[in-house]
Amino acid sequence: MSLSRYAFTIKPQEALLIVITxxxxxxxxxxxxxxxxxxxFFFVGLRFATAGLAVALLSLRVLNDITWLEIKAGGVIGIAxxxxxxxxxxxxxxxxxxxxxxxxAMYVPLVPLLQWLCLGRIPGLMPCIxxxxxxxxxxxxAGPEGNxxxxxxxxxxxxxxxxxxxxEIILISAWAGKVDVRRVTVxxxxxxxxxxxxxxxxxxxxIPTLSPGLLLVALGLxxxxxxxxxxxxxxxxxxxxTRATVIYTGEPVWAGxxxxxxxxxxxxxxxxxxxxxxxxxxxxxxxxxKKKAPLPAPENSIKQSEG
Numbered sequence: 001m002s003l004s005r006y007a008f009t010i011k012p013q014e015a016l017l018i019v020i021t022x023x024x025x026x027x028x029x030x031x032x033x034x035x036x037x038x039x040x041f042f043f044v045g046l047r048f049a050t051a052g053l054a055v056a057l058l059s060l061r062v063l064n065d066i067t068w069l070e071i072k073a074g075g076v077i078g079i080a081x082x083x084x085x086x087x088x089x090x091x092x093x094x095x096x097x098x099x100x101x102x103x104x105a106m107y108v109p110l111v112p113l114l115q116w117l118c119l120g121r122i123p124g125l126m127p128c129i130x131x132x133x134x135x136x137x138x139x140x141x142a143g144p145e146g147n148x149x150x151x152x153x154x155x156x157x158x159x160x161x162x163x164x165x166x167x168e169i170i171l172i173s174a175w176a177g178k179v180d181v182r183r184v185t186v187x188x189x190x191x192x193x194x195x196x197x198x199x200x201x202x203x204x205x206x207i208p209t210l211s212p213g214l215l216l217v218a219l220g221l222x223x224x225x226x227x228x229x230x231x232x233x234x235x236x237x238x239x240x241x242t243r244a245t246v247i248y249t250g251e252p253v254w255a256g257x258x259x260x261x262x263x264x265x266x267x268x269x270x271x272x273x274x275x276x277x278x279x280x281x282x283x284x285x286x287x288x289x290k291k292k293a294p295l296p297a298p299e300n301s302i303k304q305s306e307g
């Protein structure tokens with residue numbers, strides 16, 4: 001028996017997604033560093049302004065044909081993006097980056113749950129199991145002192161960001177195939193930036209000192225966000241959503257690795273909770289295949305066997 005039949009092959013597109021996911025995991029630590037110098041809303045606004053301008057410069061030829069549907073879709077999705085990333089950044093002021101990454105990963109099992117609550121689409125068996133595993137993991141990631149059923153401020157804020165990100169995914173799916181990816185991406189990113197800057201007013205957040213460190217992190221993450229968006233849109237044309245999700249599941253794992261290298265030390269129970277969330281993400285994307293009924297044997301072959 002040849003072992004080549006069982007060789008694990010990776011497409012170039014999948015390899016790029018793995019690299020993107022690795023660096024994506026490191027962004028949690030970078031954002032946590034940034035919020036020591038800036039409020040969450042200003043930083044997210046600056047980050048997405050950079051990303052939006054970068055994508056706009058690459059899309060100048062197609063922006064003239066933008067439609068009202070693309071403006072509407074990009075605007076609504078941009079609001080969801082602003083909520084998701086602003087809340088996630090706010091939460092990083094209270095919890096370690098690795099814990100934030102694990103809680104944020106709950107957006108995957110939350111998608112079928114939101115589809116059920118908002119659209120009446122009842123999730124299948126595997127998504128239900130995934131939701132149960134992920135929420136069990138969340139309980140183990142509970143409050144600052146590990147008390148069960150006692151989520152702290154940072155955990156609650158980050159969980160709200162996961163809900164917003166799940167809503168973003170549902171909204172993107174609703175308009176998929178109806179809009180130009182480049183044009184709608186520009187509107188999304190710039191809307192997210194404007195909403196985040198506007199949120200500074202009711203929150204009472206002031207403009208921070210624009211230190212070289214803050215500008216470097218914001219501009220770097222902004223450009224990286226633009227690269228992520230372009231690579232994901234390109235790679236997922238030939239990579240199935242399920243396989244892509246499995247690759248993205250590595251994000252909180254890498255965040256945990258980078259957090260560990262930076263000196264974060266999560267309790268064993270917390271790490272187990274994070275592992276349950278990752279398992280829940282994977283399980284929620286599995287599909288049960290029904291066994292096909294065996295085809296009846298040809299009549300001639302039955303007669304031959306009887307003879």
